[in-house]
Amino acid sequence: MNFEGKKLIRLELSQTLKPFDCDDSDLNSFFFDDCINYQKKLLAVTYIIEGDDSTVAFFSIFNDKISYKDVAKNPDASLWAKIKNTMPTGKQLGSYPAMKIGRLAVDKNHKGQQIGTIIIDYLKNLFITNNRTGCKFITVDAYSDSLGFYEKNGFVYLTEKDKERDTRAMYYDLSLLSQSN
Amino acid sequence: MAKPIKETPVLKGKDAKVFLNNIKENKLVVHSKEEISKIKENFSKLSAIAQF
Numbered sequence: 381m382n383f384e385g386k387k388l389i390r391l392e393l394s395q396t397l398k399p400f401d402c403d404d405s406d407l408n409s410f411f412f413d414d415c416i417n418y419q420k421k422l423l424a425v426t427y428i429i430e431g432d433d434s435t436v437a438f439f440s441i442f443n444d445k446i447s448y449k450d451v452a453k454n455p456d457a458s459l460w461a462k463i464k465n466t467m468p469t470g471k472q473l474g475s476y477p478a479m480k481i482g483r484l485a486v487d488k489n490h491k492g493q494q495i496g497t498i499i500i501d502y503l504k505n506l507f508i509t510n511n512r513t514g515c516k517f518i519t520v521d522a523y524s525d526s527l528g529f530y531e532k533n534g535f536v537y538l539t540e541k542d543k544e545r546d547t548r549a550m551y552y553d554l555s556l557l558s559q560s561n
Numbered sequence: 562m563a564k565p566i567k568e569t570p571v572l573k574g575k576d577a578k579v580f581l582n583n584i585k586e587n588k589l590v591v592h593s594k595e596e597i598s599k600i601k602e603n604f605s606k607l608s609a610i611a612q613f
Contacts, residue, residue: 381606388611410563424566429610444569448577482566501603509604521567536583538569539576549569553587557600560592 381493383429386436391419391426400435402485404523410483415440424482429495437486437495441503444480444519446538446551478517478551479507500533508558518552 393416400411415438418424424442428435481503486495500518507515519538522530524546535550542548572580592600 383606383610386610388607388613390613406563414563429607440566446569446572446580448572448580478569480566480569483563498603498606501600502607505600505604519569521569538572538580541570541576546564547567549567553584555584556587556590556592557597559588560597 381490381495381498386429386431388427388429391415391428391438393420397428398430398433398435400438400485400487403488404485407483407485407523410440411435411438411485415483418442418482429499434489435487436490437484437499439484439499439503440482442480442482443513444478444517445475446478446517446519447475449474476516477514478519479503479515481518481520484520496529497533504552504554504557508554508561516554518554520550521547522550523547 395416397412401408402411415424415426418440419426424440426438426440429437481500484496484499486493503518507518518535520530520535522535527548527550530550533552534556535552538549538551570576
């Protein structure tokens with residue numbers, strides 16, 4: 381993908397959105413009807429790649445966490461004990477900070493150009509090089525038809541319980557990247 | 562209005578065990594040099610056009 385003539389901007393509340401169609405009415409609706417409201421309520425921030433006349437892609441991100449509990453009640457206590465020993469002191473229960481990709485979509489005229497992967501790689505690198513508050517995971521509420529895309533980009537499922545649902549919770553461990561650098 | 566973004570579930574029982582085990586195993590995994598350079602290259606592409 382050649383980004384010449386394109387820009388990546390942070391959505392402004394007063395912004396006029398340029399035409400966009402990703403062939404998914406729900407994602408189109410999120411872009412035109414909801415992302416400004418998420419931003420107004422300080423729940424999410426949307427970033428847009430756009431050209432002079434149209435929107436190429438957008439992604440909305442917000443703070444998240446991965447929490448766990450009741451692990452010690454599990455019959456396999458020895459495994460839990462081993463896992464606990466691998467964690468830094470003071471981080472033996474509760475949660476890890478994360479950044480969530482709430483929605484990400486690419487306009488149908490720009491599909492097949494790896495733009496989704498470029499966005500994911502941008503976020504991965506951004507959150508290990510310019511991580512201002514601490515963030516160990518990227519999470520995503522992935523649409524069922526994009527599961528393969530996220531798998532290809534190193535995301536794994538958080539649970540099997542949402543297997544039959546229209547979206548699934550997935551995560552990417554940023555440690556994989558930070559320890560590889 | 563689009564469907565709301567679902568909250569990330571709180572992991573319990575087997576899910577929590579699998580998750581914590583994956584984190585532990587991830588400590589032994591490193592990305593290939595090719596993967597790292599692809600990620601950095603893609604980061605640079607968007608950084609170059611970022612206006613914030």
